[in-house]
Structures are given as structure tokens and as C-alpha cells.
Amino acid sequence: MEGSASPHRGERTSYTVIRTPMRLTNYFIPTLKEIPTDAQMPSHQLMMRAGMIRPLSAGIYSLLPLGYRVWKKVMAVIREEMDAIGGMEFHLPALNPIEIWEETGRVEAFGDTMFHLKNRDYVLAPTHEEIMTSIARASIKSYKDMPQIWYQIQTKFRNEPRPKSGVIRGRQFTMKDAYSLDATREGLDESYRKHHEAYCRIYARCGLTFFVVGASSGAMGGSGSEEFMVESDAGEDLCAFNLESGYAANIEVASSKLPALERGADNPAAEKFATPTAKSIDDLVAQHGIAEERCAKSLVYFADEKPYLIFMCGNDQLNEAKLQGALGAANVRPARDEELAGLTGADAGSIGPINLKSSLPQIADLRIAHANGMVSGANENGFHYRNIDLDRDANIGVYHDLRIVAEGEPDPLGGRPLSVKKAIEVGHIFKLGTKYSQAMKANFLDEKGEEHPIIMGSYGIGVERVVACHIEQRHDADGIVWHPSIAPFHVQITSLKIESDIVRDAAEALYAALEAAKVETLFDDRAGVSPGFKFKDADLLGMPLNVIVGEKHLKDGNVEIKVRSTGERRIVPQAEAVQVCLALLDSLRS
RNA sequence: CGGAGCGUAGCGCAGCCCGGUAGCGCACUACCUUGGGGUGGUAGGGGUCGCGGGUUCAAAUCCCGCCGCUCCGACCA
Numbered sequence: 001m002e003g004s005a006s007p008h009r010g011e012r013t014s015y016t017v018i019r020t021p022m023r024l025t026n027y028f029i030p031t032l033k034e035i036p037t038d039a040q041m042p043s044h045q046l047m048m049r050a051g052m053i054r055p056l057s058a059g060i061y062s063l064l065p066l067g068y069r070v071w072k073k074v075m076a077v078i079r080e081e082m083d084a085i086g087g088m089e090f091h092l093p094a095l096n097p098i099e100i101w102e103e104t105g106r107v108e109a110f111g112d113t114m115f116h117l118k119n120r121d122y123v124l125a126p127t128h129e130e131i132m133t134s135i136a137r138a139s140i141k142s143y144k145d146m147p148q149i150w151y152q153i154q155t156k157f158r159n160e161p162r163p164k165s166g167v168i169r170g171r172q173f174t175m176k177d178a179y180s181l182d183a184t185r186e187g188l189d190e191s192y193r194k195h196h197e198a199y200c201r202i203y204a205r206c207g208l209t210f211f212v213v214g215a216s217s218g219a220m221g222g223s224g225s226e227e228f229m230v231e232s233d234a235g236e237d238l239c240a241f242n243l244e245s246g247y248a249a250n251i252e253v254a255s256s257k258l259p260a261l262e263r264g265a266d267n268p269a270a271e272k273f274a275t276p277t278a279k280s281i282d283d284l285v286a287q288h289g290i291a292e293e294r295c296a297k298s299l300v301y302f303a304d305e306k307p308y309l310i311f312m313c314g315n316d317q318l319n320e321a322k323l324q325g326a327l328g329a330a331n332v333r334p335a336r337d338e339e340l341a342g343l344t345g346a347d348a349g350s351i352g353p354i355n356l357k358s359s360l361p362q363i364a365d366l367r368i369a370h371a372n373g374m375v376s377g378a379n380e381n382g383f384h385y386r387n388i389d390l391d392r393d394a395n396i397g398v399y400h401d402l403r404i405v406a407e408g409e410p411d412p413l414g415g416r417p418l419s420v421k422k423a424i425e426v427g428h429i430f431k432l433g434t435k436y437s438q439a440m441k442a443n444f445l446d447e448k449g450e451e452h453p454i455i456m457g458s459y460g461i462g463v464e465r466v467v468a469c470h471i472e473q474r475h476d477a478d479g480i481v482w483h484p485s486i487a488p489f490h491v492q493i494t495s496l497k498i499e500s501d502i503v504r505d506a507a508e509a510l511y512a513a514l515e516a517a518k519v520e521t522l523f524d525d526r527a528g529v530s531p532g533f534k535f536k537d538a539d540l541l542g543m544p545l546n547v548i549v550g551e552k553h554l555k556d557g558n559v560e561i562k563v564r565s566t567g568e569r570r571i572v573p574q575a576e577a578v579q580v581c582l583a584l585l586d587s588l589r590s
Numbered sequence: 591c592g593g594a595g596c597g598u599a600g601c602g603c604a605g606c607c608c609g610g611u612a613g614c615g616c617a618c619u620a621c622c623u624u625g626g627g628g629u630g631g632u633a634g635g636g637g638u639c640g641c642g643g644g645u646u647c648a649a650a651u652c653c654c655g656c657c658g659c660u661c662c663g664a665c666c667a
Contacts, residue, residue: 033616033628034602038660058659110667127667161591161665169666236666428667460667497625532627539627550626560626 024524043471044166059163059171069488085194087149104439124157132179137442143183151178167464180457188455195459207483214249228427230469235422245413252321256409261371276382279349296376298351303329311364317404326400345379352376353394362396369399426465432456480542489522492543496550507549
């Protein structure tokens with residue numbers, strides 16, 4: 001080029017090829033031999049020990065290179081499946097003006113859970129319904145513009161009162177959230193169905209054993225919703241299900257087919273009796289020989305700051321989510337002790353339908369619908385009434401299913417016994433309807449030129465929960481057992497006594513061959529590290545295959561391939577190692 | 591936000607009750623050794639004892655306040 005004017009003056013005419021060497025001598029994987037005290041769950045302990053994450057503050061973690069590789073793989077699976085149902089990926093601001101959240105009333109709804117900036121009226125987005133809706137409002141004007149599926153995979157911020165379980169409940173986390181926009185209810189049903197199927201494929205591909213339960217829509221609003229759950233003792237949700245009938249529901253909405261009480265033919269007048277030391281249902285049963293189910297437990301709750309008297313059967317637990325739904329309230333809370341006396345005339349334990357100090361709207365559980373012969377408090381400390389006929393002596397407007405179901409109760413489909421298990425929510429899909437489009441006036445014109453709010457769905461996946469649940473389900477005493485789909489690397493090469501030229505040459509050749517075959521390989525090329533140490537690290541990191549290169553088998557021209565999940569070991573000729581790895585990985589994927 | 595516990599070297603911990611030289615294991619550095627399941631040895635480096643105040647001749651240790659982290663509970667779109 002000397003002497004001629006370069007057409008690319010000022011630009012680089014050559015560039016450096018950077019080939020990241022995935023060698024343990026260079027790669028940053030700070031493994032820990034000991035379990036950090038702060039980590040309780042296996043997934044948390046192993047992510048720390050395998051050098052995937054490090055804590056920065058409560059519920060806030062740095063992703064180290066090995067961990068981030070896994071995150072990116074989970075996100076890649078999600079992207080593929082979202083794109084396959086016609087989703088389009090967005091990148092949205094995490095920093096939001098507070099005004100947009102005021103449009104839907106969610107500044108109040110989120111309350112302290114939303115992070116607010118101190119020096120400007122911005123909030124850190126805990127989710128993105130408002131932002132997506134604002135984009136739709138500006139641009140989706142006709143039924144012809146829909147359906148749309150919009151999604152993003154980004155960091156969300158929630159001021160969790162109590163972060164816990166490692167990355168499972170953090171203050172900052174990665175979430176894929178998708179929003180569907182439809183012109184009709186049928187369109188929403190179809191968008192929802194597509195997401196349901198995509199989610200099943202995503203979790204299956206990530207190697208998770210999961211189940212789907214009917215769920216409450218909570219403060220998100222809307223009609224139908226389902227959660228994708230992974231069973232775990234560390235789970236924060238309870239699910240009731242029966243594997244035979246296929247019934248599965250979050251405890252918040254689960255129901256059972258427990259029969260209602262029968263009405264007795266004999267129906268004498270209600271009679272007051274002294275119960276000086278009976279403060280609970282159990283006391284009444286023990287001290288007065290009353291059948292537990294004949295007790296009408298009375299509770300006072302405030303729904304949107306309006307008091308209600310609630311009757312439950314015996315020791316049945318009130319399900320606050322159901323109460324909220326039955327009353328159509330935004331918030332419910334139990335009455336405080338000092339409020340009880342003012343409203344009823346008695347303290348907790350002596351409240352009932354007769355002689356109430358003030359008139360309260362009443363609501364009762366279906367199990368005691370129209371029952372008679374009941375015992376309940378007299379609204380006077382130390383006294384109860386027996387022979388109460390709820391139709392005659394109470395003023396119950398409506399009966400609703402208000403109970404929390406319990407293990408063993410008959411399921412609502414076939415009457416088979418329900419199991420109740422703890423589970424971690426890894427995804428949640430909602431038919432939002434028009435809650436946000438109405439509030440934000442995101443309207444479109446239909447074929448007739450009539451204006452309607454866009455019909456929306458909302459669909460979330462917690463990325464760190466997928467990773468954590470994967471480890472919860474796939475680990476043993478030695479470490480993680482990655483499924484090839486999201487393993488940070490497919491193969492780890494363990495070189496034993498790499499100081500020996502024979503081992504060094506064989507391991508280097510194998511590494512090059514695996515890389516050439518596009519097998520993601522982590523090469524333990526550390527010198528001066530004992531065999532046991534390398535084996536322990538390999539098991540801890542948990543790559544699906546471990547190729548062991550040592551003098552023992554090299555004498556015969558062989559290497560050893562160990563399958564992490566089964567412990568199976570194969571001695572194969574060096575020249576065949578790559579092909580065997582590919583075949584084994586293939587079989588592990590299915 | 592209620593209850594409990596913890597904060598001492600990168601990690602795991604002892605020392606604190608009973609005030610007086612800051613210690614152990616692992617990790618790290620150098621050398622030797624070993625070489626198929628966290629080798630063995632020798633010699634080293636590394637600490638505002640979470641922060642602030644108080645008591646005392648003297649505080650990791652006793653007292654007060656604050657902060658951080660973890661667990662149980664409340665809460666959890």
C-alpha cells in the first residue's frame with residue numbers, strides 16, 4: 001500500500017482475532033472448598049462454590065463468568081421459544097418516570113416494593129406493563145395491527161422486604177416478560193395458549209421437572225392465570241394437586257370437594273351458655289364436648305377498610321386470597337384486637353352472629369351453608385351460643401368457598417385425595433384483559449369503527465429461578481450435574497500430571513479437536529495441582545462430560561470419558577474421543 | 591416491620607464469660623516432594639478485630655448507639 005492513498009484512511013485495516021482460551025489457568029472460576037455460612041439452599045451453596053455468583057448486598061449478586069454463561073444459555077432458550085411463537089424482543093428502560101406508574105395506580109399498589117430515586121421523580125421498574133402499554137397506546141390504533149407479542153429479558157428491581165435463598169428472591173433479578181396485544185377475547189385465548197406451550201418447551205429444554213397450577217391473578221389483575229412450579233422444600237408457594245386426576249392449583253385458589261354440613265331436623269332456639277375458659281375451637285371441643293365441625297368460627301376482617309364478619313367451619317383456615325376475591329376488594333386485613341371489641345362487644349374467641357354490638361355485613365364458607373345446630377360466640381367474653389341456625393340467627397348475605405384446602409381432602413375433579421407440596425414459582429402467565437389498556441387509554445378501532453381497549457396478556461419467567469431450580473433438581477454430594485442444554489461448558493478436560501509431555505500433548509490435541517468440533521470445552525490445564533483436586537473441581541463444576549487425560553490410559557493410546565450424571569466411565573482411543581463425546585452429549589440431551 | 595443469631599486475614603472458625611503479645615485450618619508466595627479422588631514438608635506474606643462513642647493505666651473482650659449479613663415470622667406483582 002506504500003505510496004497510494006488509502007481509501008480507508010483513519011480506519012483499522014487489520015484486526016486482532018481474539019480466541020478466548022477456556023483454560024483454567026486463565027479463566028476466572030473461583031471455586032470454594034467450604035460451604036459459605038450464608039448459603040442455606042443447595043443451589044445457593046453450589047453457585048457460590050462453583051464460582052458462578054458472588055453477593056454484593058442482600059439480594060443482589062454479581063454474575064461471574066461461569067454463572068453468566070449459564071444465564072445467557074437460559075436466555076437463549078427463552079429467546080428461541082419466544083421468537084418461535086412470533087414474539088419480538090424489546091429493550092426497555094429500567095428507569096421510569098413515576099407519572100407513568102401513577103396512571104395505573106400501581107405506585108400505591110406496589111408500595112414499598114418499588115424502588116424510588118431520591119433526587120428525581122423516577123422509579124426503578126419492577127415489571128413493564130405500563131411501559132409496553134404506553135408504546136401500544138401510541139402506535140396500535142387498529143384491530144389490523146394485532147395480534148402482537150412483545151417481550152424483553154431484562155433486570156427488574158423490587159425492594160423485597162426479605163431477600164432469601166440466594167438468587168431465588170433478590171432485589172435485582174432478570175426476568176423475561178412478554179405482553180400480548182389482541183383485539184378479541186378469542187385472540188387473547190390464542191396468545192395465552194401459545195405462551196403456555198412455549199413455556200412448557202422452555203422448562204423442558206432447560207431440564208426442569210415442573211408442573212402447572214391454576215393461580216390467583218393477585219394484584220396484577222385480570223382473569224385466568226397459571227403458574228409454572230418446581231417442587232422444592234425451599235418453595236414459598238403451596239400447591240394442591242392430585243396426579244391421577246390432573247388437578248393442580250396454587251393453595252390460594254385450590255378448592256376441595258369436602259361436603260357441606262347436613263342440616264339437623266331438630267332446630268331448637270339458640271341458647272346462651274357459659275364458657276369462661278374457652279378461647280378457641282379446640283377449647284370448646286375439649287371442655288364442652290362439641291363436635292369441631294359444629295363450631296362456627298367467627299372472624300372480623302377489613303376489606304378495603306370496611307369491616308366484615310366471617311364464619312368458617314371449625315378450625316378451617318380462612319384463605320385471604322379467596323376472601324379478597326369474594327368481596328371484590330383490593331386489600332383485606334384481619335381486624336386489630338382493639339377494633340374487635342368496638343365492633344362486636346367481645347374479644348377474639350367470643351365473637352358470633354347473635355347480639356352484635358354493631359351491624360356487620362356477614363359472609364360464610366360454603367361448608368357451613370345454611371347449617372343449624374351450630375356453636376358460636378355470644379359477643380360477650382366468657383359466653384357462647386349453641387343451637388345457632390345460620391339462616392335464622394345470622395344475617396349471611398352470601399356463601400363462598402373461603403377455606404384453605406388441606407392435605408388429604410378430596411380433589412374437586414374426582415374426589416381423590418389432594419397432596420399439598422411446597423414449590424418455587426418459575427413462571428406465571430396471565431390473561432390481563434383490559435386492566436392496563438383501560439387505565440392508560442390504549443384503545444383501537446374495530447371493524448365497525450368502534451373504540452375498545454386493547455386486550456392484553458402478561459407472561460413472566462424468572463431467569464435466576466430457572467438456574468437455581470435446575471441446580472436444586474440436578475446436583476449430588478459432589479456438586480452440580482448440568483443438563484447439556486444450559487451447562488456452561490459441555491466438556492471439561494482433566495489433565496493429570498500435565499507436567500508430563502505425553503499428557504500435555506494429548507490434552508492440547510484433544511482440546512483443539514473438541515473446539516474444532518464446536519464442543520464447548522473447559523480445559524483444566526493447571527500444573528502442580530493434584531489429581532484429586534482436579535477431580536473434585538470437575539465434579540463441583542458439573543460439566544456433562546469429563547475427559548480425563550492421564551498417563552495411565554495414554555500408555556495404551558486411550559483417554560477416559562466420565563459421564564457426570566451417571567458416573568459411567570468409558571475408555572476410548574484418543575482419536576475417537578471427540579466422536580464419543582458428541583454421541584454421549586446427543587444422548588444426554590434427549 | 592416483629593423475633594433470634596452472627597460480624598476477628600480471601601474462605602471457615604477459635605479467642606470475648608474472667609480486659610493486658612491477635613490465633614488456628616484452608617487458600618496465597620517461594621522451594622522441595624507427590625502424581626488416578628481436595629499429596630507431604632520447610633520458610634514466608636497478609637488483620638483499622640463491622641462503624642462511632644463511652645468506661646479504664648489498658649478494650650477484639652465491658653457499656654451505649656448505629657450499620658451490615660443470615661435465619662424464623664409478617665409481606666411477596
